[in-house]
Amino acid sequence: MKTPLLIFNNEGIYCKEADVYIDPWRPVDKAIITHGHADHSRWGHKKYITHHTNVPIISHRLGDINVTGKAYDESFVINNVKFSFHPAGHIIGSSQVRVEHKGEVWVFTGDYKTENDGISAPFEPIKCHTFITECTFGLPAFKWTPQQQVYAAINNWWAANKAEGNTSVLFGYSLGKAQRLLSGLNPEVGKIYTHAAIENMTNVIRLMVDFPKTHLITRDTTKKELKGNLVLAPPSAHGSPWILKMTPFVTGSASGWMAFRGARRRRAIDKGFVLSDHCDWQGLLSAIKATEATKIITTHGYTDIFSKYLREQGYDARTEKTQYEGELPDGEVKKGEEQVV
Secondary structure, X not given: OOOOOOEEOOOOXXXXXXXXXXXXXXXXXXXXXXXXXXXXXXXXOOEEEEEHHHHHHHHHHHXXXXXXXXXXXXOEEEOOEEEEXXXXXXXXXXXXXXXXXXXXXXXXXXXXXXXXXXXXXXXXXXXXXXXXXXXXXXXXXXXXXXXXXXXXXHHHHHHHHHHOOOEEEEEOOOOOHHHHHHHHXXXXXXXXXXXXXXXXXXXXXXXXXXXXXXXXXXXXXXXXXXXXXXXXXXXXXOOOHHHHHHOOEEEEEEOHHHHOOOHHHHOOOOXXXXXXXXXXXXXXXXXXXXXXXXXXXXXXEOHHHHHHHHHHOOOEEEEOOOOOOOOOOOOOOOOOOOOOO
């Protein structure tokens, strides 16, 4: 029986022909990395290969590492196996990985979204025989509102809070979601303040994207300065002593999980905005169709439900277990997400 081009083992997704891993969750000699989130780019590998815009991001998060950057569509060969990165649209620097050997083509998406957020390279469908896809939001109930409508709702919420003398605290992961929110905020409403984890990461990405001006919250920042303005903070800040500096404040969270009734209440959030850096149901289906792949492997999210649906549509679909986390529900914090400072 022919060995699959990519296999799933205890270390991660392994290409035996090239002796290289993609987004491994345990230390390996050579790792191809799709993007900078902690569940996909972990510390401890001897050599990292990633898209060049992701190099400063993972270097910021992981420290002094041996990393090589590649451009989108740039082919590189390891032991006669051809690899290339292609836009995933998930966050800044995110990629799909195309793997080709002896006429067989596989694509691993990492995490991805099909809506163009205006700051990440837009998702690019890649034709292949086998497509490895996340399905974080792989249920028909998930249907995203166009992001410009979400941004308008956030800015209106902020303006209303300001009129009532409250500070607006908006939660989003320090890498990806925070920068996407920042790109949609209207600085004419007021000043934008940031938690240190978000400010530090945003400063890395400012070299590639033009963002509105932000102000780092320090020990000397006063409640009076914050009043009526907006604070971007990671989920780990919610309920912490750090947030008491904002009083009186109103909280908001931007997440795909806000599409579920009760999600805001479970997180003890005042306002929820449905905004995700992952595909909704139709996004997943349209992406899969565009690849023309016949074999689909689902890796994290609603894997069983989604793969069952795909089989009903005629695909050869199955699931594989990984340690990828997607976008976590109910206020859970990703492993490696910066803690409150």
